[in-house]
Amino acid sequence: MSLDRVAADRGIAISSTRKHTSRWVILALQIFTFVFIVLVWEFGARLGYIDEFFFSKPTDIAALIYKWFATGFIWLHLGTTLLEAFLSFVIGTILGIIFGVALARIDLLCAVLDPYIRILNALPRVILAPIFLIWFGLGLTSKVALGISLTFFVVFFNTLQGVREVDNVILNNARMLQASDRQLMRYVYMPSAMSWILSSLHVSIGFALIGAVIGEYMGSTHGMGYLVAQAQGLFNTTGVFAGLIVTSTLVLAIDMGIIRLERYLLRWRPKH
Structure with missing residues (x-):
């Protein structure tokens, strides 16, 4: 197998890995954002910074x-x-x-x-x-x-x-x-x-x-x-x-x- 072929296969593998990793990173960030908003909302209401009458x-x-x-x-x-x-x-x-x-x-x-x-x-x-x-x-x-x-x-x-x-x-x-x-x-x-x-x-x-x-x-x-x-x-x-x-x-x-x-x-x- 030529060096060019090895390099090409390695490039494809790296690109696929980056794409796969990027998808999971995005999903993790989405979940983190959701959890962060919910926690701020919950503790803000419990501590009195957010009025429960208007926001529950x-x-x-x-x-x-x-x-x-x-x-x-x-x-x-x-x-x-x-x-x-x-x-x-x-x-x-x-x-x-x-x-x-x-x-x-x-x-x-x-x-x-x-x-x-x-x-x-x-x-x-x-x-x-x-x-x-x-x-x-x-x-x-x-x-x-x-x-x-x-x-x-x-x-x-x-x-x-x-x-x-x-x-x-x-x-x-x-x-x-x-x-x-x-x-x-x-x-x-x-x-x-x-x-x-x-x-x-x-x-x-x-x-x-x-x-x-x-x-x-x-x-x-x-x-x-x-x-x-x-x-x-x-x-x-x-x-x-x-x-x-x-x-x-x-x-x-x-x-x-x-x-x-x-x-x-x-x-x-x-x-x-």
Whole structure:
């Protein structure tokens, strides 16, 4: 074996080791940061530097969350919020992809609808919650409608940009090979837009849960937003933080699942 080959293999091994070590170092620093914040919060509250009425204590919040799960109290509320967020996410994503592809492919349609899309996107959609409650009532539909209004535009603009970013060389070669519109969509446009679409999902899943929680907060009989609203009405800071932490943890878990899905669907891309 030549010296160049040995040096190259050694360089690859060192690079892999550094990458592996870096990942564990980052994880350790993340855990350390979390533990440090929790300890400062806990001891600050116990020593009187942090007002428990406004900020509670991590141990009290953890105890309440444990009680919710141990007694099964939270499952109905968590399931309601998950269902609303799931429907908002799926419907908003599908509509965003369909309209994004359509407007990217049909220039006339894009030119006609462009000002209306910009107006709707500029509208603070959170203020639509009371309107949706009036239109659809306190049930599932109003929360899903609000969630769709939040997730749609994220997916739509990413899909629109992804389809427009198709490499003209690849597109022209496919047309030279007499690819049909269906084949162009399947083998050229969608693979090009897929990374854009998947990137938008990380944001849209959070927006879907935001829509569900805000809708429940405005008016509902079940859900995580309902729990937070009830706790706020009783000046129960521990309950408010517990609801927020459970919801945030849920978003983090779903986002990790989307990351795995993204890696699987984009496994054809070369790794950098």
